[in-house]
Amino acid sequence: METARTDERTKLREIIARYHGEKSSLIAILQDIQEAYNYLPVAILKMVGQEMDIPLMRVYEVATFYNAFSLTPRGKNVVEVCAGTACHVKGAINLLENLERELEIKCGETTKDETFTLEQVRCLGCCSLAPVVRIDGNIHAYLTQQQIPDILRNYRK
Amino acid sequence: MAKCIIDGKKITAPDGTPILQAARDNGIDIPTLCSHESIEPSGACRLCVVEIKKGKRSKIVTSCLYQVEDGLEVDTKSERVMNVRRLVLALLLARNPASEVIREIAVKMGVNPQPRFKLDEDKGKCILCRLCVRTCADIVGVNAIGLSHRGPSKTVGPPFDEDSSACIGCGACAYVCPTGHILMEEKVDERKIWGRRFKMKACDTCGRYFAPLDQLEFISKKTGVSVADLSICTSCR
Known part of the structure; x- marks a missing residue:
């Protein structure tokens, strides 16, 4: 346990060193932490405060302000269902319900085996492809409910 | 010095004085929630809005931030000002139905809760003015x-x-909070705030519990004065 802690600290110091410990780079540092852990673990956030000499409260304010940061563990594949106007009109809500049934979780939750996290996003910027779902950064365009089980199977492998 | 007119009254105030202060110094009352003498104004509550006139143009500004200027004409109670203030109050009433302070100001200004704004149940009395946050950080x-x-x-x-x-x-x-959102419970030798209990220190001379131990330790660390030297309350010193 102790060694795991020190390992994490060295890892964090490396990330902070990338930005020369600059306090104004807090967002970039948090982004790199999220990249490494998939989310922002509480213990690491506390370390960020200590290492960078920033009050923990400030770190927490930034971490909770931006939607891009997650304080709860996320799965290996993040499934983002677009709920922008175009996708909504094209029935994205049905896709979301189908995904909820298929993955057996509610929107915003992570599956028990930590392979999928289901999220809703406002707009992915490709409304002409509506309705879209982004999984692991890949856009799935003109998606229908029938296609969902096959697509998920590919990511489960 | 800047010469301006507030509510038809000729007023001279030093450059850089906010309208709010100049008005209050001259007996003109402007309602506020988030202004405090010890903390820089931030224009958060929007209750102190006034209408200013420069030449032909007029606009609504927060009087706690806007500073007096030569030839500025200020109206603190025009219809336009009152409309804005009433709207702000109606929104605050909907956000903090439990707040006595807000209800009091609303009654004074004849503002009733409006059915078009749904009442919030989970916001307590907090208006998010950040007074407490800035006090904790800056002071x-x-x-x-x-x-x-x-x-x-x-x-x-x-x-x-x-x-x-x-x-x-x-x-x-808790002291600075304008609406009383932050609760601090005090028993004789214990204080509870933000879900944490603090042991109070008794004065070495009179035995009155006067400050949390953690606070004395913090002051001691900042000033270099030992906790033992700080253990006498202000009235015995």
């Missing part, structure tokens, strides 16, 4: 509380909504 220098999350779920509190380890229990946030 106390502890940074124990802040505003987390955003939009409708924005709340004031310690990090992770539970951890108040940085707090020293000084109670400045």
